[in-house]
Amino acid sequence: MNLPADVQNIISVLESNGHEAYAVGGCVRDCILGKVPHDWDITTSALPEQVKALFERTFDTGIEHGTVTVLMHGVGYEVTTYRVDGKYEDGRHPKEVTFTASLEEDLKRRDFTINAMAYNDIRGLVDLFGGEEDLEAGIIRAVGNPTERFTEDALRMLRALRFSAQLGFEIEQGTYDAIKTLAPTLGKISAERIQVEMVKLVTSAHPERIRDVYATGLTKIFFPEFDDMMECQQVNKHHMYSVGEHTIVSMGLAPDDKVIRLTMMLHDIAKPVCKTTDENGQNHFKMHPVKGAEMARTVLRRLKFDNDTTDKVCNLVKNHDDRPEINPRNVRRMIIRVGQENFNDLLAVKRADCLAQSMYHREEKLSYIDELEKVFNEVVAAGDCLRIKDLQINGKDLIAMGVPQGQRIGAVLSTIFDAVVENPELNQRETLLNMVKSMIK
Ligand code: ATP
Ligand code: MG
Structure with a gap:
């Protein structure tokens, strides 16, 4: 494994001063997968004060949890003392931690086998729970007893699904069954922590894994509107799926941008409550985008999203189904309504929505969107007054x-x-x- 020079250096300094130190967790996993890790975490037997004494530039990130950030060439590396965790209450840190001299203890507290490996050049890969094998087989498996691990920290259930979405992995049966059983306990977890995992899941390579978030009973805890969509049929010429399945398929067809994927997730949220059934048993959904924007806001607020994201998503939900006759005047009006800076996102939303519908009139629907894009670009190029x-x-x-x-x-x-x-x-x-x-x- 090729550690970057700075990581190598931090490990060598610690080791040559009588401590143990390893790269650990996500970065080891990503390296084995041949991906470039987005950050490097180091785990060490040295106590925080000892770490601070050995490096010139450090700052306290979460010193009570054993984490010191070591600065090298302008990049911060989190160096954390081997520890055993108490209960997780806030975001990233358990309420109380105990330091330990044992790497094994530190690896045991980690969530999944693929995240519980450590590496340094001296002793090579330390893989005590079969993480490498699970990586090769594409399996997410809790370290130790899944029921115990999810009882310690219920967020791990959602993390399992998030990693399965990012990596395209399957969840090991025992781990999956424990999630199904313990799903209601996710209610104890803060909205902020749930938000982080949901954003990673919906912007991943496999956003359709949100289906498992539903199937395990987790959406019901923080996003019951999703369950209503999954259970809302729309048998008509435009659709071949339930509202929920259409939503899932549309997420997979949209670019992996956060605002766009969240919009797809929420674009039809009001259909279940805006449903009327006619004498032929067909469902109709009147005014659902307007109501949808309101309901989307409720969900995003609940998950403590920032105002900017919330406003952008609600705006796109509200306008996603607008289909004025295309002429420069109507398109100018539409740009003013949606905001010029949001228009390309709207086009992406419309395309994903269309492609997740049935084949009925698909060519016409897509050429409408193409035409809308063309006139949008013409109006912008003409420098027409839009503000x-x-x-x-x-x-x-x-x-x-x-x-x-x-x-x-x-x-x-x-x-x-x-x-x-x-x-x-x-x-x-x-x-x-x-x-x-x-x-x-
Ligand atoms: P990402 O690529 O998203 O950063 P990551 O694996 O680095 O993935 P982090 O949330 O940054 O995930 O956590 C770093 C490591 O800390 C994990 O690999 C795992 O070993 C451990 N970890 C993080 N959160 C938990 C948790 N809730 N329970 C147990 N271990 C955890
Ligand atoms: Mg990380």
């Missing part, structure tokens, strides 16, 4: 003309803006000033 600040006059001009400050300025500008969106040729300074004159006469 009040693109107008050739501004508030100062209005004040100079004697329009009273405050509300009235806003109202005049907005009327002018409306006219310009209808007819971009009006966006000439002289023309607009004349319009204002006639308005305030």
Whole structure:
């Protein structure tokens, strides 16, 4: 295994001072898989104070949990003392930890066999639980007794599904059964921790594994709306799947961007509550995107997403099914409604939605989206006025003309803006000033 020079260096310094030190966890797993690890964690028998004494630049990241960050060439490496964990309560750290001199004890506290391997150049790979074999076979298996491990920290259940989604791995039967049994205990876990794992799952190579989050009973705990979608049929010409299955398929067809994947996950969330059934037993879903945006917000708030992500996703959910007749005027209106910066995301959402529907009129639906994209690009290229600040006059001009400050300025500008969106040729300074004159006469 090829450790980066800085990691090598940190390990050598610790080892030559009488301690043990290894690269551990995710980075070892990723190296064996031939992937480039996004960070390197080091585990050591040295106590935090001893680590700090050996390196010039360190800072305390979670010293009470044994973690010191060692800075090398501007990069931080987390060096954590071998430990045995107490109960996990907050995000990343168990409530109380006990340091230990045994690497085995430290590896035993880790969640899955593939995450419980350590490596250094002196003693090679330390793999006490068959992690390498499970990596080769593509299996997620709890270290030790899964029921005990999930009882210690219920988040591990969702982590199992997240790793299976990122790696395309299967969950070992005993581990899976324990998740099914203990699913309700996920209710004890903070929304923030659930959010982290869900984002990793939905942006992974296999977002369709959210199906297992449902099948194990976990969505029911933090996202019961998903269960309603899974259980909502939509037998019509446009659809071949239930609302939930359509949602899952659409996630897999969308680019792996966080906002877009979350939008796919939530785009039809209101269908189960907006359903009416006609005399032929067919379900119809009126006004569901508007209600959907509201329900999506409830879910994202519940999971403590930041406002920016929440607003973007809700905006896309609300507009995902808008299909105005395509002409420059309607497209300008649509850009203003959705926001120019969100329009490409909207196009991606529309395409994934369409491709997850039946073949009925698929070609027409896709060419509609192509046409929408073409006119969007033309409108942008033409430099048409799409924001009040693109107008050739501004508030100062209005004040100079004697329009009273405050509300009235806003109202005049907005009327002018409306006219310009209808007819971009009006966006000439002289023309607009004349319009204002006639308005305030
Ligand atoms: P990623 O690539 O997403 O960072 P990772 O395996 O590095 O994956 P982290 O959440 O960064 O995952 O955790 C680092 C290591 O710490 C894991 O590989 C695992 O050994 C251990 N670990 C993390 N969270 C838990 C947990 N809740 N229970 C037990 N061990 C954990
Ligand atoms: Mg990590």
